[in-house]
Amino acid sequence: MKLYNSLSNKIEEFVPIVPNEVSMYVCGPTVYNHVHIGNTRPMIVFDTLRRLFEAQGYQVHFVSNYTDVDDKIINKAREEQQEETVIANRYIEAYQAIRDSLNIEKLSATPRVTQTMPEIIAFIGELIDSGYAYLVDGDVYFRVSKVANYGELSGQNIDDLQVGARIEENSKKENPLDFALWKVTDMGIKWSTPWGEGRPGWHTECVVMINKEFNKHTIDIHGGGMDLKFPHHENEIAQSEALYHTSIANYWLHNGMLNQDGEKMSKSLGNVVWAKDFIARLGSNVVRWLMLSAQYRSPLNISDDTIETAKTELNRVFTVLKQVDVKAQREQISGQESFDQEAFDHFIKAMNEDINTPNGFMEIFETMKVLNRELRQQPNDWNRITGLRNAIIKMLTVLGIVYVKPILTAEDTEQFNAWEAARLAKDYQKADEFRQALSAKGLI
RNA sequence: GGUUCCUUAGCCAAGUGGUAAGGCAAUUGACUGCAACUCAGUGAGCACCGGUUCAAAUCCGGUAGGAACCUCCA
Numbered sequence: 003m004k005l006y007n008s009l010s011n012k013i014e015e016f017v018p019i020v021p022n023e024v025s026m027y028v029c030g031p032t033v034y035n036h037v038h039i040g041n042t043r044p045m046i047v048f049d050t051l052r053r054l055f056e057a058q059g060y061q062v063h064f065v066s067n068y069t070d071v072d073d074k075i076i077n078k079a080r081e082e083q084q085e086e087t088v089i090a091n092r093y094i095e096a097y098q099a100i101r102d103s104l105n106i107e108k109l110s111a112t113p114r115v116t117q118t119m120p121e122i123i124a125f126i127g128e129l130i131d132s133g134y135a136y137l138v139d140g141d142v143y144f145r146v147s148k149v150a151n152y153g154e155l156s157g158q159n160i161d162d163l164q165v166g167a168r169i170e171e172n173s174k175k176e177n178p179l180d181f182a183l184w185k186v187t188d189m190g191i192k193w194s195t196p197w198g199e200g201r202p203g204w205h206t207e208c209v210v211m212i213n214k215e216f217n218k219h220t221i222d223i224h225g226g227g228m229d230l231k232f233p234h235h236e237n238e239i240a241q242s243e244a245l246y247h248t249s250i251a252n253y254w255l256h257n258g259m260l261n262q263d264g265e266k267m268s269k270s271l272g273n274v275v276w277a278k279d280f281i282a283r284l285g286s287n288v289v290r291w292l293m294l295s296a297q298y299r300s301p302l303n304i305s306d307d308t309i310e311t312a313k314t315e316l317n318r319v320f321t322v323l324k325q326v327d328v329k330a331q332r333e334q335i336s337g338q339e340s341f342d343q344e345a346f347d348h349f350i351k352a353m354n355e356d357i358n359t360p361n362g363f364m365e366i367f368e369t370m371k372v373l374n375r376e377l378r379q380q381p382n383d384w385n386r387i388t389g390l391r392n393a394i395i396k397m398l399t400v401l402g403i404v405y406v407k408p409i410l411t412a413e414d415t416e417q418f419n420a421w422e423a424a425r426l427a428k429d430y431q432k433a434d435e436f437r438q439a440l441s442a443k444g445l446i
Numbered sequence: 447g448g449u450u451c452c453u454u455a456g457c458c459a460a461g462u463g464g465u466a467a468g469g470c471a472a473u474u475g476a477c478u479g480c481a482a483c484u485c486a487g488u489g490a491g492c493a494c495c496g497g498u499u500c501a502a503a504u505c506c507g508g509u510a511g512g513a514a515c516c517u518c519c520a
Contacts, residue, residue, distance in 0.1 A: 028520090029520075032518085037520085073518085156450075156516080158449050158450090159449090178517085179516095179517080181518080182517085182518090203517095205517090205518075225520095226520065227519080227520030228450095228451095228514065228515080229519060230518095231450090232449090232450095232517090233517055234518070237518090257520070258451095258513095258514085259520075266514085266519095295459075296460095297460080299451095301451095301452080303458085305457090307457060307458075307470080307471095311458060311469075311470045311471085312470095314470060314471095315469060315470070318469090318483090322484085325483075360459055360469090361459095361460060361467075363459090363460095363468070364460075364467060364468040364469080365468090366468095367468055368467095368468080371484095374483090374485070375485070377484085378477090378485075428479070430480075434480090446483080
């Protein structure tokens with residue numbers, strides 16, 4: 003398996019820390035609102051990566067967090083005159099519902115900031131003790147200049163960053179690039195620490211959760227959206243380098259952004275599409291197919307055209323599978339358990355090139371073509387047909403797409419037979435009626 | 447101003463030195479009672495200019511256009 007590592011900007015052969023095991027972490031949402039479809043791209047991409055590993059015998063330990071302490075949550079809570087936990091819990095539930103509806107495999111753990119506070123406070127304490135963090139009026143900031151490789155991930159150097167950095171008014175920081183580990187606060191949820199009451203900064207939690215959930219300082223894969231590269235991931239690395247001399251993960255993976263009709267989705271443009279609405283409209287299968295139609299690092303544009311194309315393509319895949327299953331039942335073929343390993347291997351090989359889903363799709367289409375030919379060959383080679391069918395279904399499983407096999411009822415079978423009989427008798431009006439009935443049931 | 451990246455047929459999208467995958471749409475043919483499904487065929491020389499090379503969409507330089515990031519947006 004080859005993966006593009008954002009840390010080296012190169013495609014590298016994936017070598018796990020522990021043979022046949024993969025530890026991966028993806029930054030989760032700040033739960034202050036529903037998520038939009040852009041947020042579903044990392045969910046789908048990294049779930050697909052996980053499935054790809056699992057299809058090859060890896061055991062995957064996959065953790066993603068919930069940021070349930072944040073200014074945005076506090077603001078939302080004030081707006082609604084609710085407790086912050088009510089807000090957070092509401093959107094955590096909503097997020098989980100999205101995961102379920104997108105057929106995302108169950109995560110190993112979904113830690114929350116509020117449940118990780120002792121560790122976060124201890125971690126910040128260590129950074130202070132070791133001189134990597136300093137106190138100003140109860141706030142704690144990370145001293146960026148003390149980390150030699152700061153900027154490694156985003157490919158920037160500290161001097162360039164400083165030129166571009168917006169200088170905050172009345173900044174208490176030694177350096178504008180220094181980031182907050184702890185903020186003193188008088189509003190919202192807060193915890194008491196040796197240096198004062200307040201709440202943690204965003205960048206610390208992920209590091210602490212990784213250390214805690216995996217019980218080690220270096221994991222295999224850390225993923226997230228391209229926009230998190232700087233400063234969030236850069237800052238995670240800085241903290242980990244400071245205390246543990248490791249960049250947390252051997253492979254850093256970043257998915258490209260999602261655009262709507264060529265524009266970035268944003269509230270100001272008024273083109274935000276909520277994930278729940280999008281999934282309700284198109285269904286999980288189409289959404290996943292659409293999200294995987296471009297390689298994960300490329301930007302992906304969502305438009306009516308790309309949505310229609312995804313629907314049509316996926317429909318073709320399901321059509322041939324359905325035709326196989328209907329025909330097998332009508333001809334009472336059973337007991338075939340064959341599997342076309344070669345076709346499946348082609349698919350895996352394509353996918354192993356840095357999750358090259360477009361080439362994975364290509365292998366599905368190629369396999370479909372062979373299957374369509376076989377299905378129209380007389381006599382049918384059911385061993386071959388079943389093997390191809392099962393291979394395609396397994397490919398879809400890696401993509402997280404679910405195919406439901408149609409089960410013919412006695413009535414269905416009768417209608418098929420009647421359709422055929424009417425055709426033979428050249429009673430086309432009657433034939434069309436049966437055809438339409440079967441079509442309405444999605445059987446042809 | 448800095449950093450990273452992109453520009454491949456009407457549309458989506460692979461390919462990163464050896465002569466352009468796949469899909470959608472279109473179109474021709476076969477199959478069909480008609481149709482759908484399906485199969486077979488048709489279509490680009492890779493933004494532009496210049497360079498390196500026996501050979502470039504692929505490497506280098508430049509031009510034009512576009513995107514993301516530069517303190518908390520996946």
